[in-house]
Amino acid sequence: MENKITAILLAGGKSQRMGTDKGLLDLNGKTFIQHVCDALRPIVGSNILIVSANNKYDDLGFLRVEDIIENKGPVGGLYTGLKQSKTKVNLVLSVDVPLVTTELLEWLLKNHDETFMVTQTKNGDKTSPLIGVYDRSMQTVFGEHLYGDQLKLRRVIEEVRHQTIEIPAAWSNQVQNINTKEEYQNLIK
Ligand SMILES: Nc1nc2c(ncn2[C@@H]2O[C@H](COP(=O)(O)OP(=O)(O)OP(=O)(O)O)[C@@H](O)[C@H]2O)c(=O)[nH]1
Structure with missing residues (x-):
């Protein structure tokens, strides 16, 4: 499975609500980004692509790329990640889900249908487009939205053939x- 899947890890953005880079927050002696990479590694090996301008992430030893067009949010990060990817199937995650496990990601890959451009997840009423699977060809769609300055990820997904799995x-x-200081305090207490 390893060579057929790229993990794209979005680790850019402003972290305005947290006030500090979310990926570098500590949870039980490991940073958030380490937790997420540990969950990914059994599935994709070292084929993890970190999309961020922060060179502190280079310590992890994975490939890091900077947004081709900066400050465009997840749509910009996904465009860059998918342009860099060499595989049809791309497992997408954000750095602010430190509790995600390999088991859940394996389940996601097993349940996703390759005929869809995007598979996103859903938990109750909340959809999570950044815990999902993206076809590499989505780079064209993101490119069009980016250059038109249409940056709402949920809207882009609505326009393409997608599935949402619970x-x-x-x-x-x-x-x-984990987006706010309060959410972080609740997590670590
Ligand atoms: N590469 C890249 N990643 C981004 C960008 N904006 C957000 N992200 C990532 O996308 C995920 C979700 O981001 P949000 O929580 O919506 O935004 P944020 O900038 O992290 O935080 P806020 O400023 O508090 O909204 C996080 O993992 C971010 O690191 C971006 O412009 N480029």
């Missing part, structure tokens, strides 16, 4: 986004 309730905590 995460088993027992795994709800794994897809928690």
Whole structure:
């Protein structure tokens, strides 16, 4: 499976709500980004592509690329990641889901249907486009939106053939986004 899948890890953005780079926050002695990479490694090996301008992530030893067009949010990060990818299937994650596990990601890959351009996940009422699977050809769609300055990821997904799959309730905590100081304090207490 390893060579057929690229993991694209979005680690850019402003972290405005947290006030500090989310990927470098500590949880039980490891940074958020390390937790996410540890969950990915059994599936993709070293084929992890970090999309970020922060060179502190280079310590992890994976390929890092900077956004081709900066400050465009996840649509910009995904465009860059998919342009760099050499595989049809791309497992996309953000750095702010430190509780995600290999088991959940394997489940996602097993349940995704390659005929869809995007597979996103859903937990209750909340869809998570940044825990998903993207076809490399989506780079063209993201490119068009980016150059038209249409930066709403959810809107882009609505326009293409996509599927939304419900995460088993027992795994709800794994897809928690940690965006604010309060959410981080609750996580580590
Ligand atoms: N490469 C890249 N990643 C991004 C960009 N904007 C957001 N991300 C990543 O996308 C994920 C979701 O980002 P958000 O939580 O919506 O935005 P954020 O900038 O991290 O945080 P806020 O400023 O608080 O909204 C996170 O993993 C970010 O690191 C971007 O412009 N480029």
